[in-house]
Amino acid sequence: MKLIYLASTAAIGLVCAFTNRHEAPKPVVRKAAVHKSPPSDVLIKRGKYLVTIAGCADCHAPKKMTPQGPVPDMDRFLSGHNSALKLGEYDKNLVNSGQWVLFNGQNTAFVGPWGVSFAANLTPDASGIGTWSLEQFTKAMRQGKFKGMDNTRTLLPPMPWPNYTTMNDSDLKAVFTYLKSIKPISNVVPAAMPPVP
Numbered sequence: 001m002k003l004i005y006l007a008s009t010a011a012i013g014l015v016c017a018f019t020n021r022h023e024a025p026k027p028v029v030r031k032a033a034v035h036k037s038p039p040s041d042v043l044i045k046r047g048k049y050l051v052t053i054a055g056c057a058d059c060h061a062p063k064k065m066t067p068q069g070p071v072p073d074m075d076r077f078l079s080g081h082n083s084a085l086k087l088g089e090y091d092k093n094l095v096n097s098g099q100w101v102l103f104n105g106q107n108t109a110f111v112g113p114w115g116v117s118f119a120a121n122l123t124p125d126a127s128g129i130g131t132w133s134l135e136q137f138t139k140a141m142r143q144g145k146f147k148g149m150d151n152t153r154t155l156l157p158p159m160p161w162p163n164y165t166t167m168n169d170s171d172l173k174a175v176f177t178y179l180k181s182i183k184p185i186s187n188v189v190p191a192a193m194p195p196v197p
Helices: 002-019 040-053 056-060 092-096 134-143 169-181
Strands: 063-066 069-072 109-112 115-118
Touching (some): 134 169
């Protein structure tokens, strides 16, 4: 009886082995991890935070006088030195002494041993950074190159670009994305002026 049972089990096994198709298990295919950029709204929020804590509006935004003192003019936010404002008179001897640096009342024009510099328009208008690429912005921030272009002058004081030379790529991209999202304002900032002898 035992022998019949074993013989029938073996026969059934052989029938199954020759009638069922056995396939090798399929290998598990794992997709390579794709690094996705954060969504624009996340970059914009991060960029706004960084622009705020870095104090960019301290120089790049014209001011309105309030009972608490000057505050950024949100109608002209980050549009740089107002091209319609004439630079007031100042004592060139005081500046040439090397002992003083002067700021205009808007805190957008600066006079020192380097000459006169003006805060740039950071809005996405063509007169600002509207035509800039991320690469240009990165070059301006990390290398201090005017308009982020090779063979241009170095950004002038008081722009603290050396402080940003080690800023990581994701933070630079966030700042750039935020600046590209704000209201564009047409304002051609005056060219820097060399020191007066």
